[in-house]
Amino acid sequence: MLRIFSDELLNPKNFVVTLELVPGRESFGRTTDTLIGIAKDAFADGRISAVSITDNPGGNPSLSPDVLGYEIFKHGLDVIVHFTCRDMNRVGMESRALQLARMGMKNILALTGDYNGKGFGGQGAPVFDLDSVLLNSMFKTLSEKLVASGDPEEFFTGCAVSPFKTKEAECHAQYKKLDKKIVAGASFVITQLGYDVKKFRELMQYHMVKNPDIPVMASVYLLSPRSARAMNKGRVPGAYVSDDLFNKVISEWKDARQGLKAAIERAAKLGVILKGLGYRGIHIGGIHRSFKTVGAILDRMEEIENNWQDYLNEFETKDSSACYMVDKKTESVEKRSVMESLKEKLTDHYPYRILNQAHGFFFDKNAMLAPVYKKIANFFERNNKAWLLKRCLEDPLKVLFLSCQSCGDCGIQHLAFQCPESGCPKHTRNGPCGGSRDGYCEVYPDRLCIWVRAYERMKYTNVLPGFLKDLVPPRLWELNKTSSWINFHLGKDHQK
Numbered sequence: 114m115l116r117i118f119s120d121e122l123l124n125p126k127n128f129v130v131t132l133e134l135v136p137g138r139e140s141f142g143r144t145t146d147t148l149i150g151i152a153k154d155a156f157a158d159g160r161i162s163a164v165s166i167t168d169n170p171g172g173n174p175s176l177s178p179d180v181l182g183y184e185i186f187k188h189g190l191d192v193i194v195h196f197t198c199r200d201m202n203r204v205g206m207e208s209r210a211l212q213l214a215r216m217g218m219k220n221i222l223a224l225t226g227d228y229n230g231k232g233f234g235g236q237g238a239p240v241f242d243l244d245s246v247l248l249n250s251m252f253k254t255l256s257e258k259l260v261a262s263g264d265p266e267e268f269f270t271g272c273a274v275s276p277f278k279t280k281e282a283e284c285h286a287q288y289k290k291l292d293k294k295i296v297a298g299a300s301f302v303i304t305q306l307g308y309d310v311k312k313f314r315e316l317m318q319y320h321m322v323k324n325p326d327i328p329v330m331a332s333v334y335l336l337s338p339r340s341a342r343a344m345n346k347g348r349v350p351g352a353y354v355s356d357d358l359f360n361k362v363i364s365e366w367k368d369a370r371q372g373l374k375a376a377i378e379r380a381a382k383l384g385v386i387l388k389g390l391g392y393r394g395i396h397i398g399g400i401h402r403s404f405k406t407v408g409a410i411l412d413r414m415e416e417i418e419n420n421w422q423d424y425l426n427e428f429e430t431k432d433s434s435a436c437y438m439v440d441k442k443t444e445s446v447e448k449r450s451v452m453e454s455l456k457e458k459l460t461d462h463y464p465y466r467i468l469n470q471a472h473g474f475f476f477d478k479n480a481m482l483a484p485v486y487k488k489i490a491n492f493f494e495r496n497n498k499a500w501l502l503k504r505c506l507e508d509p510l511k512v513l514f515l516s517c518q519s520c521g522d523c524g525i526q527h528l529a530f531q532c533p534e535s536g537c538p539k540h541t542r543n544g545p546c547g548g549s550r551d552g553y554c555e556v557y558p559d560r561l562c563i564w565v566r567a568y569e570r571m572k573y574t575n576v577l578p579g580f581l582k583d584l585v586p587p588r589l590w591e592l593n594k595t596s597s598w599i600n601f602h603l604g605k606d607h608q609k
C-alpha cells in the first residue's frame with residue numbers, strides 16, 4: 114500500500130483527495146473495466162489517497178463495493194467502502210463488516226442510504242433496521258471487539274452531512290445529527306453535493322466549534338448536463354444544483370469540449386475555495402470515463418490555489434429564502450399563510466401538546482402513579498392478558514393518533530410524538546436522512562419530513578433544546594407486535 118487514507122486524513126498538514134467510483138449492474142464489462150482503469154491510473158498518478166465505492170446507488174443493484182474495492186485494494190490503492198442501511202438487517206450488516214475486516218478494508222463511509230430502487234422483479238423491500246448514527250455505533254463496538262480478539266486495526270468510519278438545506282428545521286436537524294454521528298464513532302465527515310459557498314462556510318464554522326479534531330472533506334462533482342439536471346430536479350437525494358447553475362451548465366455544454374473545460378474549471382475553483390475555507394480534503398465525483406479529467410482538475414487547482422478568494426462570488430447562491438444558521442438575519446424568514454398556520458396548529462401543535470401531557474402522565478417512570486402502572490402491567494403480563502389491553506385500548510388509540518405499526522418498542526417521544534415506523538419510510542429514530550428537499554420527504558415528496566415537523570412542534574412549545582438530544586438505541590425487534598405500554602412499564606423496551 115503506497116498511501117494510507119486514515120493516516121493522511123488525520124494529519125492536519127495534508128490536503129487529501131479521494132475519488133468516488135460508481136459500479137454498474139454487471140460483474141464483467143465495460144463499466145467495471147473502466148473503473149479498474151481509473152483506479153490504476155489514480156494509483157500511478159500518486160495524488161489520490163483513496164477511491165470510495167458506492168453501495169447500490171439510487172437503491173438500484175450494482176456490483177458490490179466490497180468485491181470491486183478489494184480488487185483495487187490489491188493493486189495498492191486504499192479504498193473507502195460505502196456501507197448503507199437499506200438492504201440488510203443488523204445481522205447481515207455485522208456479518209458484512211466482519212467480512213470487510215477480514216479482507217483488510219477498514220475505511221467505511223456509513224450512510225443511511227437512498228431509498229430502494231428496482232431489482233429483480235420490481236422494487237426491493239426497504240430494510241433500514243439501523244440508521245446511520247447506529248451504524249457508526251455498530252462499527253465502533255465492532256472495532257473494540259476485533260482489536261480485543263487480535264485484529265491489528267480498528268475500522269476508520271466516516272459519515273456524511275448535508276449542509277445544503279433551505280429550511281431552518283432541516284439545517285438544525287442535519288447539524289444535530291452530525292454531532293450524534295461523531296459521538297457514535299464517526300472519525301471523519303464528507304459533505305453531500307452542493308455549490309453554495311456560504312453553506313460550506315457555515316458547516317465549517319459550526320463544526321470547528323463543536324468537533325475541531327474530526328476532519329471534514331467536501332464533495333466536488335464534475336457536472337455534466339445529465340447530472341446537473343438530475344440534481345436540479347431533486348432526483349439525487351441530498352445533492353443540490355440551483356436553477357441558475359443548471360442553466361449555466363446547459364449553455365456551457367452546447368459545445369461538448371467547452372462544456373468539459375468549464376466543468377473542470379468549476380471543480381478546480383471550488384476545490385481551492387474549500388481548501389481555503391479549511392476543509393481537510395475534497396472528494397471528487399462524477400468521473401465515469403477516465404482519470405485524465407481528475408488529473409486536469411488537480412493540475413488546475415495547483416495553478417490557481419493562491420487566488421481562491423477571487424472565485425468566491427462565483428459560488429454565491431441567489432436563493433434569498435434559504436436559511437443560514439450562522440446568519441441570524443435569515444433565521445426566521447419562513448413565513449406561512451393563515452391557512453398553513455391553521456393547519457399546522459390543528460395537525461401539529463395541538464396534538465403535540467395533548468400527547469406530551471398524556472405521555473408525561475402515563476409514561477414517566479418518576480411520576481407519582483408509575484408504581485401503580487407497573488403493578489397493572491405486571492398483572493396483565495402474569496395472566497397472559499397483555500393482548501387484551503393492546504387490542505382493546507392501546508391499538509385503537511395509537512392507530513388513531515399515530516398510525517401506530519405496533520412495533521412494541523415505542524419511539525414517539527424522540528420524534529415529538531410521531532411514529533418513526535409509519536411516519537418515516539426509513540424508520541429513522543436518530544435524525545433525518547440527508548434526502549429531504551425544501552423540508553419535504555425524499556421518498557414521499559408531498560409529505561413534510563417527519564423531523565421537520567418534530568422541529569416545528571418543539572420550537573412552538575419552546576422545548577427545542579431537547580430536539581435530537583438523545584442517542585436512541587436500535588429498535589428491539591423481539592418486541593414486535595407486543596404491547597409497548599406493558600413493555601415500557603416492565604422495563605423491557607429500549608428505555609429500560
Ligand code: SF4
Nearest residue numbers: 537545546554555562
Ligand atoms: S421522513 Fe425525513 S428522514 Fe424520513 S425518509 Fe423522509 S426525508 Fe428522510
